[in-house]
Amino acid sequence: MRKKIDCGQFLAELFKSKWDKLFISETSTGRSLNYKYFLSAIISTSDNLTSLGLKKGDKLCLILDNSLSTVILYFAALLKGIIIAPIDPLRGSNEISEMLKILHPKAIIAEERFMYLEPRIFSPKSIISNGFKNDID
Secondary structure, three states, X not given: XXXXXXXXXXXXXXXXXXXXXXXXXXXXXXXXXXXXXXXXHHXXXXXXXXXXXXXXXXXXXXXXXXXXXXXXXXXHHHHHOOEEEXXXXXXXXXXXXXXXXXXXXXXXXXXXXXOOOOHHHHOOOEEEOXXXXXXXX
16 A cells, blocks of 8 residues: 655655755746745645635636746645646637636636636636735745
8 A cells, every 4th residue: 555645745855955956947037946945935825725715626727927926836736636727818818718617616816917807707716816925926
């Protein structure tokens, strides 16, 4: 029988030999994180997802540009077993609305400029703008 491994502990073990080395950088903003701060940011962000009522198996839709914050959200959801459903923000509003009707996400995190997608179209439990908090914002 396989031993269950906690994802956070697995990442900590994987990262600890490189704790102070650069893990990821965002060229458009110049922001970068080493392994230690990246792990800290995803743990903090995963706690924020939990505080929104998201749990293992829930669908979280992301309508975001590629960014350091988006990567952190992906890893944070992974820690909690939350299903990520990314939608390309460059899709048209009709296509995005159709995707949301099919997905039925419990929550959506979107850039403010995509908030024109009215809640009555897809009625998820939560709509969160890019004001979503993580340790690097």
